[in-house]
Amino acid sequence: MAGLGPAAPYFSDRLRENPDGSWRLPFHPQDMHRSEEQVHGDHWDDWTASTCPALLIHGTKGIIPPEQIRAMVERRPGTVTSELEGDHLIPSTAPDAFAAAVRAFLSAI
Template sequence: MSGRIPPHAIAQSAPPAAMIMRLRPTADGGWRLPFHPQDTIASEQATHGVHWADWTSTDCPALFVLARNSQVMPPEQGREIVARRAHTHLTELDGDHFVHTTDPQGFAAAVKDFLDTLR
């Protein structure tokens, strides 16, 4: 797979605005993703399984930014993730799964506020 997306496929699938903004033009007038799709597949496959032992094996401070309108993770699941691990700070933002791009100011403020607690 080359990673090139033909223009008609973009129009038919209507990807989220956050993805459209990241597309890169190709020399032949098409568009491509800024990453290799096979890397995304491998990353997604690595999420399958039970990872609680990994998540709870450390108690260093962590920030979990929960996107209340995520299409990927229900808010209840995010809250459970936070509840299972000590020293995990939860910040909830209105937005979709790509909240870091759809609400960059809110995301940046959440990170800054969290980092300020570590001083």
Template sequence: MTSVPPSFRTLRGRRLSYLDFGGPGAPVLALHGHFGRARSYAPLAAALAPRHRLIALDQRGHGLSEGGGPLSADEYAADAAALIEELGAGPLPVVGHSMGGQVAYTLAALRPELVRALVIEDMGAVNQPPEVARPVLDVSDWPVRADSREALGAAIVARGIPDPEYFLDSAEPDGDGWRLLFDPAEMMESQHATMGDHWHRWLGSSCPALLLHGGHSFMLSAAHAREMAERRPDTELLEFPECGHWLHDDDPDGYAEAVASYLSRA
């Protein structure tokens, strides 16, 4: 998916991995969602270049970054802040999908001097029922290893996931088999830790923000997205009526165009 080699920094006592797509442009930080990894932002990095230099973090417990708790949004945000400071890259725009969106607006609330603007992809200010019918995906019995990538995918399908490709993007060869880079127990802990009412974080910053919402999303309703935009000053809402939760996969060109256009204005 990307030829950019991973970089590593030990931050806050933890070895974290990130991808710096380079170039002369202004830096932008990108934060993936649960079960994801930094390299999913390779298409966006290509679309934003050369005007913007995308830096995508493997958040703790994901990708090639070291795991272990705590796994709250505040801790994820503190990791992101440490990376921005280590690279001397702030203040900068922060793009986040799903849980990464929650981390992004938490970072803006806790460390406003580091965040110039926000792009939040399909994540609400409330992550609990009834606003989100299914905020936790039960992966407690998922396998961590199989004899092949195909076998790993089949095991995920057998647990009720029709299309396992998003999760298989976080699988790597392991000896004579394949393994998932994330630990299911940690993902359960993280999903529960990031549940709750987070209005105070969403409303806790004043930088410009763009909220992207998929019309078929299971994580963010149209009504809640409108309320988020109405209650927070300087926030734009952009609807993708034919997309689900993963807008960047469902409409990669439209998503990249929206992000690029917003960053050029913000």
């Protein structure tokens, strides 16, 4: 765990044990870095390109600023938000609440 440094609170419960008893993350750190780089920039054209209903699930301790959530709903008709208790990893940390939000959204369309 010490090798994770300041990232330990975010990843320590996601470590996987290798057959030899060592531990690893379930992804390569370089993949995470690449993913982070791709989220920067202007993605409004991508977000507004579809008119199908959309569910925007975000956590109370999430990383999406409230003004961005409002803008996403305003710019894309048919967008429904669901704020759940949790962080950015809601599908993993609050799977029951996540599933309930998805079920409610799907039953309404």
